[in-house]
Each structure stands twice: as structure tokens, then as C-alpha cells.
Amino acid sequence: MTIRVVVADDQELVRSGFAMILDAQPDVEVVAEAGDGAAAVAAVSDLRPDVVLLDIRMPVVDGIEACRRIAAGSDCRAVMLTTFDSDEYVYEALHAGASGFLLKDVRRDDLVHAVRVVRRGEALLAPSVARRLVEEYTRRPRSPRPDPRLDALTARERETLLVVARGLSNAEIARAMGVSDHTVKTHVGNVLAKLGLRDRIQAVICAYESGLVAAGGDWAVTSPPAG
CATH class of the missing domain: 3.40.50.2300 (Response regulator)
Structure with missing residues (x-):
């Protein structure tokens, strides 16, 4: 095409x-x-x-x-x-x-x-x-804006969003999570679809601005809701 x-x-x-x-x-x-x-x-x-x-x-x-x-x-x-x-x-x-x-x-x-x-x-x-x-995102203190869309993510999808926010490639994410490249692509696709995002760049912005990734360099994932 x-x-x-x-x-x-x-x-x-x-x-x-x-x-x-x-x-x-x-x-x-x-x-x-x-x-x-x-x-x-x-x-x-x-x-x-x-x-x-x-x-x-x-x-x-x-x-x-x-x-x-x-x-x-x-x-x-x-x-x-x-x-x-x-x-x-x-x-x-x-x-x-x-x-x-x-x-x-x-x-x-x-x-x-x-x-x-x-x-x-x-x-x-x-x-x-x-x-x-x-x-720059990790250096600047900022007040997170909770994003209710994150509630739709599974624990594995939250983990995927975290490593995407760190700027890792699919191959690097696969090594970090101990899964295949295909599985990473599936997880990333699910994250984008559930959050209504166009691409990985918007995913990075969402992760930082929602507080999923803590400012100041602390790579912390907020706990998923109970249940």
C-alpha cells in the first residue's frame, strides 16, 4: 500500500x-x-x-x-x-x-x-x-491528574505502560518483562485501545501526567484498584 x-x-x-x-x-x-x-x-x-x-x-x-x-x-x-x-x-x-x-x-x-x-x-x-x-518529565515536580481510564488496565498492562513511559523499545520491554516481542505488541496495543490513545508518545504523556510514573525519577507504578 x-x-x-x-x-x-x-x-x-x-x-x-x-x-x-x-x-x-x-x-x-x-x-x-x-x-x-x-x-x-x-x-x-x-x-x-x-x-x-x-x-x-x-x-x-x-x-x-x-x-x-x-x-x-x-x-x-x-x-x-x-x-x-x-x-x-x-x-x-x-x-x-x-x-x-x-x-x-x-x-x-x-x-x-x-x-x-x-x-x-x-x-x-x-x-x-x-x-x-x-x-525532563522525571526531573520536574508536578501535581498528577488522576486518569480514570487507567482503571481499565490489567496489572500487566499497567506494567507495560510503565516501561513504555521509560522510553524502552519493544525488544527492551520484552527482555525486561520476560515475554516475546509479539506479546509486548499485544500489550501495547491493548493499552492504547483502552486509553483511547493514538500512539506511544501519547502513552508516555498519559503515564507521567496521571501520576502512574512518579516525578523525580522514581519508577513507581500506582497500585491497581482492588478487585
């Missing part, structure tokens, strides 16, 4: 370069290019692509707001591309509904891989971004 992509960046050479890389793949088709966030939102609305690449800093409507509008109005997955890796942009992008966050110096193969991964419904962050996201 062909992955339909919109590429949005206000720098024409960057935009056309990404489009050329992706269009060269047998399973990817770039259906539109956009030079600002408003044009990206319009292109997604008109063409209904599977994935949109959004630069953070664009005129008219910036990438964060464009991502927010796209996530609210479609099932299109957004991958944020930027030269900046500050925590501020990471958090804003993830809360806006982004499924991926990559720096613009990403390698050709990694860019293509990101599009394919996000299209499958998974989430992807540059390793440096993922590490700092987890570190």
Missing part, C-alpha cells in the same frame, strides 16, 4: 529535498508540498494523506498550530522536522498531537523509516529527543 505524504517547510530547497527522497521510495508518494502551515493544513484537508512532515517554524501558521489543527480534523500522522531540539518545541509538538519528532540533519534512511513507522500507527522520536523528554 502506498503511503501518501505532504511535505511542509518554508525553505524550498529543504522541502524539495525531503520530497525527492521520499518520492524515490516505491511505497511512498508525495502528493503535495506546502510553504507554510496554513497551506499544509489545507493540503491535508483536501488530499487526506497518511503522513505530513511539518517544519516547526513556518510563516502564516507555525508547525505546532498546523499539527494541532491536523490532529483535530483528520487521522493524518504528523512528523515534526526542525533544526531545533529544545524541550519547549518537543513538548509543544507532542501535546499538539505529533507522532514523530526528528531533527533536520536526519539521515536519508532514517527519514524514510520515520514515515513508514508513523504510518503503521507507531511513534518515533530522535534518540536524543526521547532521552531528554523522559529526563
Whole structure:
């Protein structure tokens, strides 16, 4: 199945370069290019692509707001591309509904891989971004907001959500829990479905903001309700 992509960046050479890389793949088709966030939102609305690449800093409507509008109005997955890796942009992008966050110096193969991964419904962050996201969440004291959706999780699913929040890959989770990769995928899928989440990034945010993972670096799981 062909992955339909919109590429949005206000720098024409960057935009056309990404489009050329992706269009060269047998399973990817770039259906539109956009030079600002408003044009990206319009292109997604008109063409209904599977994935949109959004630069953070664009005129008219910036990438964060464009991502927010796209996530609210479609099932299109957004991958944020930027030269900046500050925590501020990471958090804003993830809360806006982004499924991926990559720096613009990403390698050709990694860019293509990101599009394919996000299209499958998974989430992807540059390793440096993922590490700092987890570190920042555990460093900052915060008042948890209890999430009643967590009551629907089994003890094993809560454990799965915990290790997902630590930034572990499926293979690492499988080793930590002593199960197969297939079992991990099943547990993660159940967690996302029960919590009504789009991807693993939203699961990380949910785990920290609900207090399932304690602030300050304590990897504690709140006890499941009795019964």
C-alpha cells in the first residue's frame, strides 16, 4: 500500500529535498508540498494523506498550530522536522498531537523509516529527543491528574505502560518483562485501545501526567484498584 505524504517547510530547497527522497521510495508518494502551515493544513484537508512532515517554524501558521489543527480534523500522522531540539518545541509538538519528532540533519534512511513507522500507527522520536523528554518529565515536580481510564488496565498492562513511559523499545520491554516481542505488541496495543490513545508518545504523556510514573525519577507504578 502506498503511503501518501505532504511535505511542509518554508525553505524550498529543504522541502524539495525531503520530497525527492521520499518520492524515490516505491511505497511512498508525495502528493503535495506546502510553504507554510496554513497551506499544509489545507493540503491535508483536501488530499487526506497518511503522513505530513511539518517544519516547526513556518510563516502564516507555525508547525505546532498546523499539527494541532491536523490532529483535530483528520487521522493524518504528523512528523515534526526542525533544526531545533529544545524541550519547549518537543513538548509543544507532542501535546499538539505529533507522532514523530526528528531533527533536520536526519539521515536519508532514517527519514524514510520515520514515515513508514508513523504510518503503521507507531511513534518515533530522535534518540536524543526521547532521552531528554523522559529526563525532563522525571526531573520536574508536578501535581498528577488522576486518569480514570487507567482503571481499565490489567496489572500487566499497567506494567507495560510503565516501561513504555521509560522510553524502552519493544525488544527492551520484552527482555525486561520476560515475554516475546509479539506479546509486548499485544500489550501495547491493548493499552492504547483502552486509553483511547493514538500512539506511544501519547502513552508516555498519559503515564507521567496521571501520576502512574512518579516525578523525580522514581519508577513507581500506582497500585491497581482492588478487585
